[in-house]
Amino acid sequence: MHMADALIAPAVAATMYAASGVTTAYSIKKVRFENDPKKIPTMGIMSAFVFATQMINFTIPGTGSSGHLCGGLLLSILLGPYAGFLSMVSVLLIQCLLFADGGLLALGANIWNMAFYGCFVGYLLIYRPLTKKTMNRTKIMLASVLGSVISLQLGAFSVTLETLFSGITALSFGQFLALMQPIHLAIGTVEGLITGTVVIFLYNTRPELLRKDAPEGKFSYKKVMVILGVTVLLIGGGLSLAASSNPDGLEWSIEKMTGSTEMNAKDNYADTVQSAAKVQEKTALLPDYAFPDSNSPAGTSFSGIFGAAIVAAVTVGCCVLFKMFRKKDSTT
Amino acid sequence: MAINMAKITDAIFAVHELEEMADRKLEVNKVHPLVKLVITLAYMILVVSFHKYNLPGLLPFILYPLILLKLSDIPVKACLGKIRGLLPLLLFIGIFNPIFDSAPYVYIAGIGISGGIISMVTLFLKGMYCISASFLLIATTGIDGICYALRLLHIPNILVTQFLLTYRYITVLMAEANGVYQAYSLRAPGEKGVKYKIWGSLIGQLLLRSIDRAGNLYESMLLRGFNGEFAYIKKTKAQGRDYAFLSLWLGIFAVLYFGIKILI
Numbered sequence: 001m002h003m004a005d006a007l008i009a010p011a012v013a014a015t016m017y018a019a020s021g022v023t024t025a026y027s028i029k030k031v032r033f034e035n036d037p038k039k040i041p042t043m044g045i046m047s048a049f050v051f052a053t054q055m056i057n058f059t060i061p062g063t064g065s066s067g068h069l070c071g072g073l074l075l076s077i078l079l080g081p082y083a084g085f086l087s088m089v090s091v092l093l094i095q096c097l098l099f100a101d102g103g104l105l106a107l108g109a110n111i112w113n114m115a116f117y118g119c120f121v122g123y124l125l126i127y128r129p130l131t132k133k134t135m136n137r138t139k140i141m142l143a144s145v146l147g148s149v150i151s152l153q154l155g156a157f158s159v160t161l162e163t164l165f166s167g168i169t170a171l172s173f174g175q176f177l178a179l180m181q182p183i184h185l186a187i188g189t190v191e192g193l194i195t196g197t198v199v200i201f202l203y204n205t206r207p208e209l210l211r212k213d214a215p216e217g218k219f220s221y222k223k224v225m226v227i228l229g230v231t232v233l234l235i236g237g238g239l240s241l242a243a244s245s246n247p248d249g250l251e252w253s254i255e256k257m258t259g260s261t262e263m264n265a266k267d268n269y270a271d272t273v274q275s276a277a278k279v280q281e282k283t284a285l286l287p288d289y290a291f292p293d294s295n296s297p298a299g300t301s302f303s304g305i306f307g308a309a310i311v312a313a314v315t316v317g318c319c320v321l322f323k324m325f326r327k328k329d330s331t332t
Numbered sequence: 333m334a335i336n337m338a339k340i341t342d343a344i345f346a347v348h349e350l351e352e353m354a355d356r357k358l359e360v361n362k363v364h365p366l367v368k369l370v371i372t373l374a375y376m377i378l379v380v381s382f383h384k385y386n387l388p389g390l391l392p393f394i395l396y397p398l399i400l401l402k403l404s405d406i407p408v409k410a411c412l413g414k415i416r417g418l419l420p421l422l423l424f425i426g427i428f429n430p431i432f433d434s435a436p437y438v439y440i441a442g443i444g445i446s447g448g449i450i451s452m453v454t455l456f457l458k459g460m461y462c463i464s465a466s467f468l469l470i471a472t473t474g475i476d477g478i479c480y481a482l483r484l485l486h487i488p489n490i491l492v493t494q495f496l497l498t499y500r501y502i503t504v505l506m507a508e509a510n511g512v513y514q515a516y517s518l519r520a521p522g523e524k525g526v527k528y529k530i531w532g533s534l535i536g537q538l539l540l541r542s543i544d545r546a547g548n549l550y551e552s553m554l555l556r557g558f559n560g561e562f563a564y565i566k567k568t569k570a571q572g573r574d575y576a577f578l579s580l581w582l583g584i585f586a587v588l589y590f591g592i593k594i595l596i
Contacts, residue, residue, distance in 0.1 A: 006459035044497025045546035052509035057525035170432035201536030
């Protein structure tokens with residue numbers, strides 16, 4: 001899944017560097033806060049272990065092929081998500097510098113696609129909640145496979161988006177997605193199975209390595225909102241500039257078929273469609289992702305941030321409502 | 333033997349080979365690491381910023397890897413070996429361009445060449461240039477030098493130390509993984525890889541050994557007075573010739589980049 005330098009435009013590379021940089025800085029802060037002097041040598045050795053293990057081929061049962069370990073989820077299980085993330089950054093940097101796997105410019109994107117999803121989505125949102133209360137073989141295996149599959153699917157989806165935003169491939173969004181997602185479903189399953197079997201082995205032989213007795217950090221909504229806010233600004237404001245110059249996959253396909261990026265209604269529903277378009281035109285706050293009657297790039301950036309802020313507001317509103325109803329239910 | 337063990341031994345060899353290249357006392361190796369890092373990044377950013385149809389603009393940029401190959405006395409074959417690994421990925425992405433972008437973009441001697449073919453070639457060139465630049469950076473600077481440059485750029489110590497430790501231990505752990513893998517393959521002739529039944533125990537054993545090694549490593553580091561900061565290499569300040577090297581290359585890049593824009 002390594003992105004190469006040739007596949008990424010400078011604007012996309014910079015955006016992904018910023019996103020990965022913020023995550024790295026936050027992880028460093030968390031690891032420093034743990035104040036465990038043994039942690040850094042352990043992280044170094046664990047990264048080297050994952051790197052060495054990646055070279056071993058594993059026979060996939062029932063097929064003639066073989067797969068290998070990626071390691072983000074395994075590192076997070078052993079070291080925690082923050083130290084695991086930093087260890088994955090080292091692995092990716094070594095792969096890029098020594099073995100030309102990935103590239104220096106694409107490093108930010110690769111960290112995001114492979115380390116971020118594996119450590120923060122695969123482990124923090126999937127593996128840990130599933131194994132937190134009780135841990136047994138079935139749960140470990142289920143959580144590992146689910147965590148790996150979802151992380152790799154998200155990673156593959158990000159690769160598709162980054163490549164398309166960079167304007168490298170002539171494939172449409174749908175075509176590229178259809179190529180990427182199924183391959184990574186298989187890769188994710190194998191990754192999950194390998195991780196699961198290793199963790200089960202540890203569970204049987206050295207269970208103390210898996211049970212961390214350290215107190216859990218208090219979940220801070222404020223911090224999450226700050227991180228989400230920065231991400232929204234970066235993606236909404238930065239990537240929208242890169243995206244706006246070319247039609248998207250769907251528009252591209254329409255353009256190929258009709259010669260225009262927008263469909264013209266020619267059938268019986270033409271009147272209805274045109275009326276709807278007029279209503280949309282009147283009510284749209286930022287038509288075509290820009291200020292009305294302006295082609296300024298600031299308008300495009302503003303639209304990206306504004307749109308993301310509305311989505312965030314609606315999501316937060318739904319969560320608050322959901323929480324209120326849940327409280328009501330528990331009191332009755 | 334069915335299991336391909338050459339992969340691990342090749343990787344160990346590649347790490348040692350790069351270290352040997354970086355340790356040579358050539359003039360280009362003596363240039364300040366931060367200067368080389370800045371030049372490499374500037375080169376890469378310029379190369380990838382070319383439009384997918386701008387093949388003429390991209391062609392002169394081959395000068396940088398060619399001149400650096402000559403200065404560093406590195407065989408072209410070694411550089412091409414690195415590019416080989418990238419080819420399948422570029423092929424996977426690039427092969428669709430001529431299929432989906434088949435409209436003629438330019439006519440040469442009456443023969444129409446499609447935009448897809450041009451964009452595929454520029455994709456290959458960009459990949460080749462970037463890999464060469466990255467390889468030449470590491471082959472003339474070494475990981476220690478890169479870490480020193482990263483510290484000068486104020487990359488947090490925790491990350492750089494961790495990275496350096498990883499680098500120092502990859503060969504040790506790759507050799508260990510190779511031993512385990514070799515022992516398994518001698519007992520499992522005809523197998524393409526490690527069987528599902530022993531995935532956990534094979535990797536798990538290696539993992540337990542690594543964890544114990546991490547404990548020993550930490551104790552040894554403490555005994556030698558480790559206080560969280562590594563002494564990377566002798567700290568050097570950029571000198572006049574380093575600034576001259578930097579200015580020269582940035583000047584050449586600017587001339588190539590803007591010169592082509594004016595000409596075309």
